[in-house]
Each structure stands twice: as structure tokens, then as C-alpha cells.
Amino acid sequence: MNIQKTFTSPDLPLEDILNKVEEGKTQIPEFQRGWVWDDDRIKSLLASISLSYPIGALMMLKDGQSKSRFKTRLVEGVELTTIPLPEMLILDGQQRLTSLYQALKSNKPADTRDNRGKSIKRWYYIDIEKALNPNFDREEAIISLPEEKLLRNFRGEVIADYSTPEKEYETQLFPFREIFSSSNWRAGFNKFNKYNSEKVELFDKFEQEIIKRFEQYQVTVIQLEAETPKEAVCQVFEKVNTGGVALTVFELLTATFAADDYSLRDDWLAREKCFKKNKILSKLGNTDFLQALTLLATRARREQQLKDGVSLDDATAISCKRKDILNLTLEEYSKWADSLTTGFELSARFIHTQKIFSHRDLPYTTQLTPLAAIMTILHDKADNDGVRSLLAQWYWCGVLGELYGSSVETRFAKDLLEVLDWINAGTIPTTVSEASFNPARLWTLRTRNSAAYKGIQALLIRTGAQDFRTGISIDDQSYFDEAIDIHHIFPQDWCIKQNIPASRYNSIINKTPISAKTNRMIGGNAPSVYLCKMEKSAGIDNIRMDSIIRSHVIEPKLLRENDMNAMWQAREKALLSLIESAMGKSVLRSWSDSEEIFAESEEADDEL
Known part of the structure; x- marks a missing residue:
């Protein structure tokens, strides 16, 4: 069986790749985020090429009649009056190519960042003598200069000036922007030094050991065919994207x-x-x-x-x-x-x-x-x-x-x-x-991280739950005005004093929609205490309060007697009835399951 290859991977001269960038024939798909390499990484990249070290493969998509049809933009720093249709789109290697283009081909300083992340503009140079000295690390030979090519002290005073070609010749700092057209710079360098034989020989050696490496440097370019489907292009991009941020x-x-x-x-x-x-x-x-x-x-x-x-x-x-x-x-x-x-x-x-x-x-x-x-x-x-x-x-x-x-x-x-x-x-x-609902799930619903927990809150409000203090049904107006949330029926402090396990008193069975103000009035008191307190402060008689309590599918007598066990069993059945009504189907009730969970109630909830 012949399997059609969907990509090629030729080695191409770095200069040719950058020329395509400069001509606008190689562009960036619009979905690529802008992402600037810092100054140190650019210097390290230049040092690697000067030593003929690999800088990693690039990945591009052949465009033309591509099925991808992405909007594209020029590589940062490229300025063209007429923008051609791209022949290649950069999928991986955007920052390497952007950095190399701005450092080696552009007539403007490169946009980069310092080690604190501050945006800066830099020209890149290589110290000829240091580059040829084996005792120097290559990165030490590469320097970057500010946009005006002046170095200043902390008082802002100029301590070094590299702003003219003559200053470059004098300090023997070769500008990387001349790396692919070094003959003019060489001529100026030789003339400045009055054709001194030692200086001529020095530059000859520099040309052979450094400049030639850039001129002859080859980069592996993985080229996806134009027919590559859009989703495949996007998937490939995300797999190889060195920016580290998924699109x-x-x-x-x-x-x-x-x-x-x-x-x-x-x-x-x-x-x-x-x-x-x-x-x-x-x-x-x-x-x-x-x-x-x-x-x-x-x-x-x-x-x-x-x-x-x-x-x-x-x-x-x-x-x-x-x-x-x-x-x-x-x-x-x-x-x-x-x-x-x-x-x-x-x-x-x-x-x-x-x-x-x-x-x-x-x-x-x-x-x-x-x-x-x-x-x-x-x-x-x-x-x-x-x-x-x-x-x-x-x-x-x-x-x-x-x-x-x-x-x-x-x-x-x-x-x-x-x-x-x-x-x-x-x-x-x-x-x-x-859809099915296991009754035992009521015992493990303890936080609003669960959809069913939030759902039961809504079912209680839908059933007509009224606030314990105001007696007002919890509709949208009271919900927002009174800051309604699910709070404990038997308060947490009271339960702790009664040695009731947290996994039990935090269950949805012991919670109901109550306003924040009402919850503060409940405090840590037993239900028999806080109900009397609320009846007195709000002017609610026993009959009306019992009606309010029933709106939460709670049996008033059991709550007034602080009988948590009996209330628990009755409310569990009532909540299951609400659930059955909402789902339009019966819930298979297995009380033995509930008893088993109660016996193991100290175990951690899988949601906590």
C-alpha cells in the first residue's frame, strides 16, 4: 500500500529562509500570538549559529491554494509597501525567525525584553577578538547595545559610544546586521586601520570562522503540504508550539x-x-x-x-x-x-x-x-x-x-x-x-461543587421554600436582596457539641435555603432555641412558623424537639420525593445503603 507523505523536511540555508521572510513570502498565521524572546535568549541563539550548533527544526505550512485559509501577517519587523501572498506559513519557530530576522537582516534595532520583562530595543554585535579567542565563552563575545548605541552610567553620562561605523571599527565590534553583506563593512574596517596587515589577517580569520558559519548555516524545515486539513494544522501547531500556551x-x-x-x-x-x-x-x-x-x-x-x-x-x-x-x-x-x-x-x-x-x-x-x-x-x-x-x-x-x-x-x-x-x-x-439517582447520594452531597447539590437547592426554592425569619418565598427578588444560600438546619456548632460527625451535619439533608441575615440569627443554637427567638423577634406565631418550616420539607415537631435522627429520616424521604417529581421517574430506595453510609460517616466526601 502506498501511503502519501504529508510533509517534507529539507535542510535550507538560513540566509534563504530569512530572505523569504524579508520579501513577505514567509508569513505568520494570525492565530499565532505575539511573543518576544528576551535579550539573553537572542544572544544565545546567535552564539549557537556562530558555533554551527543546531537551533532546532522549523515547521511551516505550504500556502498558496491551501485549504487552511488563515489570515496571515508579516513577521514582526518586516515592512513592505505591497504585501504578497505567502508561500509559507510559520507554525513553529516564529520567535527564532523573528529574532534572527531582526538581529541579522533588519535595519532597525530588535524588539526584545530585559531580565525583568521590560520592553527594550537592542542592536547585536560580536566582539571580533573575543570570538576568535578560545578562552572566551562564545556568548561572552556577543553584546547588545541600546537603540542609540550609547552606554551610560547610573548618572546618565555616556561612558561608551558605538554610534558610528568608525566607532565599530575602533572597538572591533562587528554588527550582526552586516553578517550576510560583510564586504562593505570589511572595506571600511580595513580603510580605518590603513590596511594594517594584522587587522586584515584578523578579519580574514573572523570571516572564515564566524561569518562563513552564518552564510553556510542550514536549518531543517518540516514543510506540511498545502492540502493538510485545517484541524490537522491546528493540532500540529499546538503539539509543537514552543510558546507553551494552547490556542x-x-x-x-x-x-x-x-x-x-x-x-x-x-x-x-x-x-x-x-x-x-x-x-x-x-x-x-x-x-x-x-x-x-x-x-x-x-x-x-x-x-x-x-x-x-x-x-x-x-x-x-x-x-x-x-x-x-x-x-x-x-x-x-x-x-x-x-x-x-x-x-x-x-x-x-x-x-x-x-x-x-x-x-x-x-x-x-x-x-x-x-x-x-x-x-x-x-x-x-x-x-x-x-x-x-x-x-x-x-x-x-x-x-x-x-x-x-x-x-x-x-x-x-x-x-x-x-x-x-x-x-x-x-x-x-x-x-x-x-438518568438515575441513588438515595445514598444525599448523604455525600456536601458542597456546591456538585451539580446535584445545587439542583436540590433549586428544587426546594421551586417547591416554595420560605425564609425562616421573613416568611417570604424565595423568588428571584428575595434571593438577591437577602443573599440566599444553603445553610445548616441543625447548626454546625450545635452538632459538634452533640458529637455528630461533620460528614453527616454537612450533608444536603441538613441544609436548606436561608438568607444570610436569618442564618446569623440562628447562630450555633439548637433549633428549639432559634425558632423561639425568631418567632419572638419577627412576630410569627407557632402555626405560621410550622407552615414556613414545612415549606422546606421539614417536619416542624421533629425540629422543635431537636430530634436530628428522626428529622433526618423524614427529610431524606421528602427530598427523594422532590427528586422523583423533577425527574419524572421513581428512585430505587434502599435504606440499607443509607444506614451503611451513616455507619461510615466519618469517611471523607469524595468532593471535599
């Missing part, structure tokens, strides 16, 4: 769209500004948006292909993986971006009806992605009571079944297809059929 799919797609003079970044910033005004969408990321849009685009492609007679097996798969996002076209983005923005807003409105009021309390940010895509397709149909009930069941199965924690891209695609089919009288989605 996001948004940055890569931004570079692709820029080739069509479209600023994806500006478009996103405008949308992000609107999203930030929404408490639920305030932290929505550009990758989340692109994933949802890719779901819609691949679904549309698939539907069109099926209409055109393409078989089900051969049609485009609905997907939003990295490679699928990178294959988005600008036409597809423009088609779906506005309607998807509305879809996210409809999703936030729906989530708000489930009594989740802010991004902080979203069980899964990831579940917004398929939900927004679904809402974009449904639009007004999502307001129908029957449709909204199905969406709620799907949503809570995802949350309480804890199905959106990892490997979510495949689930995104299945949910978009299956939920829409379900709403149109199809079969139950996999997320709903697969």
Missing part, C-alpha cells in the same frame, strides 16, 4: 474568518456584552457559544443532505467537537449567530422558571449548550406547557443524574436530536432514560 478553538476560528475580513472577536464582544447583563448567562464563554452554533450548523447540513438523497449512514453527523467547530463556515456562523443568541436568552428564561437565578447556582454550565440549541429550533413552541414540562424533565434528569460532568460533546449532539424528536412524539431521550 483556543475561538482563536483559531477567528483567524480563519479573518481571511474573509470578518472579525469574529468583535462580533463576540458585542454578544458577550449583552450576555453579561443576564445573571444566568453572565459567564457564558465563546467556546460554549461556538459549540451550540456548531450543533445547529451540522444538524442543518445533515437535514439538507437527507433531503438531497444522501443515505442516513453517509450524512453529516450532528457534532460539536473541536474539529467540527473549526470546519464552520462564515456563512453558517452568520446564519445561526443571531437566532442562537436568542436561544441562549430563552434558555436563561426557562432556567429562571426552575428557580435558578444566577450563573453561580447553575448546576451545569455545560447543559446550557444543548438547551440553547434546542431553544433556537423550538423558539415560541418552547412556551407551550406540554413542551416546557418535557424540557424540565430532561433538564432535571441531566442535573440529578449528574450526566453533564465529563465527555459531554457526544451527549450534546444526542440531546439535540433526541429531545426535539421526543417533543414531536418520538422516543424518550437517552439522558432521560439513563
Whole structure:
């Protein structure tokens, strides 16, 4: 079998490579971040070449009719009136080539940084005598000078001047910018020294041992073929990128769209500004948006292909993986971006009806992605009571079944297809059929790191939980005005005095939504004490307080008697009933499991 090679790796003269950079025939793809090498690294690079040491292979992509179609820019320092189409794009070696071009070819000082990270401009020179002296380390022979080529003391007084060719000749500092055209500098050097035979011989030796090394230096260049797919180019770039910072799919797609003079970044910033005004969408990321849009685009492609007679097996798969996002076209983005923005807003409105009021309390940010895509397709149909009930069941199965924690891209695609089919009288989605809740999980839900923990908080608010002190239902207004959060029912200090294990009193079974002010009034008191205190200060009678307590699915009598064990068992059953109602399916109750967890309650929670 003949396997077509996707790259070549010739050794090319350094001077030829830099000439291509200078002519604009070798450019940088726009997705490459600017990243400046410091002064010491540039000197070390020049020293390595002067000793014919390897500086590592470069990696480039042949452009021309490339499928990649990235927007490109000139290497920093290159100035051209007319910019040609690139023949090569630098994938790895940007900083080496930028540093070498600015030090060896540019007529301007190189942009670099000092050891404190401060931006500086430097000219690079090599001391001829030190370079030829074997007792000197080569890097000691290479110096960099400020832009004005003057050295000053701490008072700003000039202590050395290298600002003219004559000063260079006098101090025998050879400028690296003359390395590939040294004849003129040699002529000036010889004339300055009145053709002194020792000086002529010195430069001859310098030319043979240093200059020739630069002129003859070869660099291995791995050249990817122009037909290399875009996702492969991006993957290769990230594997070899010596900058050490992975590119996001948004940055890569931004570079692709820029080739069509479209600023994806500006478009996103405008949308992000609107999203930030929404408490639920305030932290929505550009990758989340692109994933949802890719779901819609691949679904549309698939539907069109099926209409055109393409078989089900051969049609485009609905997907939003990295490679699928990178294959988005600008036409597809423009088609779906506005309607998807509305879809996210409809999703936030729906989530708000489930009594989740802010991004902080979203069980899964990831579940917004398929939900927004679904809402974009449904639009007004999502307001129908029957449709909204199905969406709620799907949503809570995802949350309480804890199905959106990892490997979510495949689930995104299945949910978009299956939920829409379900709403149109199809079969139950996999997320709903697969979801299950183990009663024992209630004992291990202890922090808001868990989606199910946040979900149960929302279910309690949705059920009509009222604040112990104010008696006001916890809706969005009271949620933000009163700083509602989940707090202990049997206070932590009281539990510690009763020798109750932390793993038990920190469980969601012993927690409920309460305002910060109410929680401060509870303090570390027993329930029998703080309930009386609250009734007295707030003017609440026993009957009304019992009603408030029941709104948290707590039996008032057990709380007033400080009977944590009995309250625990009763509330566990009540919470499971809430969960069953939200998921639309029964929970397999196994009390022996709960008893086993209680017996081992000193063990650490896997979330802590």
C-alpha cells in the first residue's frame, strides 16, 4: 500500500529562509500570538549559529491554494509597501525567525525584553577578538547595545559610544546586521586601520570562522503540504508550539474568518456584552457559544443532505467537537449567530422558571449548550406547557443524574436530536432514560461543587421554600436582596457539641435555603432555641412558623424537639420525593445503603 507523505523536511540555508521572510513570502498565521524572546535568549541563539550548533527544526505550512485559509501577517519587523501572498506559513519557530530576522537582516534595532520583562530595543554585535579567542565563552563575545548605541552610567553620562561605523571599527565590534553583506563593512574596517596587515589577517580569520558559519548555516524545515486539513494544522501547531500556551478553538476560528475580513472577536464582544447583563448567562464563554452554533450548523447540513438523497449512514453527523467547530463556515456562523443568541436568552428564561437565578447556582454550565440549541429550533413552541414540562424533565434528569460532568460533546449532539424528536412524539431521550439517582447520594452531597447539590437547592426554592425569619418565598427578588444560600438546619456548632460527625451535619439533608441575615440569627443554637427567638423577634406565631418550616420539607415537631435522627429520616424521604417529581421517574430506595453510609460517616466526601 502506498501511503502519501504529508510533509517534507529539507535542510535550507538560513540566509534563504530569512530572505523569504524579508520579501513577505514567509508569513505568520494570525492565530499565532505575539511573543518576544528576551535579550539573553537572542544572544544565545546567535552564539549557537556562530558555533554551527543546531537551533532546532522549523515547521511551516505550504500556502498558496491551501485549504487552511488563515489570515496571515508579516513577521514582526518586516515592512513592505505591497504585501504578497505567502508561500509559507510559520507554525513553529516564529520567535527564532523573528529574532534572527531582526538581529541579522533588519535595519532597525530588535524588539526584545530585559531580565525583568521590560520592553527594550537592542542592536547585536560580536566582539571580533573575543570570538576568535578560545578562552572566551562564545556568548561572552556577543553584546547588545541600546537603540542609540550609547552606554551610560547610573548618572546618565555616556561612558561608551558605538554610534558610528568608525566607532565599530575602533572597538572591533562587528554588527550582526552586516553578517550576510560583510564586504562593505570589511572595506571600511580595513580603510580605518590603513590596511594594517594584522587587522586584515584578523578579519580574514573572523570571516572564515564566524561569518562563513552564518552564510553556510542550514536549518531543517518540516514543510506540511498545502492540502493538510485545517484541524490537522491546528493540532500540529499546538503539539509543537514552543510558546507553551494552547490556542483556543475561538482563536483559531477567528483567524480563519479573518481571511474573509470578518472579525469574529468583535462580533463576540458585542454578544458577550449583552450576555453579561443576564445573571444566568453572565459567564457564558465563546467556546460554549461556538459549540451550540456548531450543533445547529451540522444538524442543518445533515437535514439538507437527507433531503438531497444522501443515505442516513453517509450524512453529516450532528457534532460539536473541536474539529467540527473549526470546519464552520462564515456563512453558517452568520446564519445561526443571531437566532442562537436568542436561544441562549430563552434558555436563561426557562432556567429562571426552575428557580435558578444566577450563573453561580447553575448546576451545569455545560447543559446550557444543548438547551440553547434546542431553544433556537423550538423558539415560541418552547412556551407551550406540554413542551416546557418535557424540557424540565430532561433538564432535571441531566442535573440529578449528574450526566453533564465529563465527555459531554457526544451527549450534546444526542440531546439535540433526541429531545426535539421526543417533543414531536418520538422516543424518550437517552439522558432521560439513563438518568438515575441513588438515595445514598444525599448523604455525600456536601458542597456546591456538585451539580446535584445545587439542583436540590433549586428544587426546594421551586417547591416554595420560605425564609425562616421573613416568611417570604424565595423568588428571584428575595434571593438577591437577602443573599440566599444553603445553610445548616441543625447548626454546625450545635452538632459538634452533640458529637455528630461533620460528614453527616454537612450533608444536603441538613441544609436548606436561608438568607444570610436569618442564618446569623440562628447562630450555633439548637433549633428549639432559634425558632423561639425568631418567632419572638419577627412576630410569627407557632402555626405560621410550622407552615414556613414545612415549606422546606421539614417536619416542624421533629425540629422543635431537636430530634436530628428522626428529622433526618423524614427529610431524606421528602427530598427523594422532590427528586422523583423533577425527574419524572421513581428512585430505587434502599435504606440499607443509607444506614451503611451513616455507619461510615466519618469517611471523607469524595468532593471535599
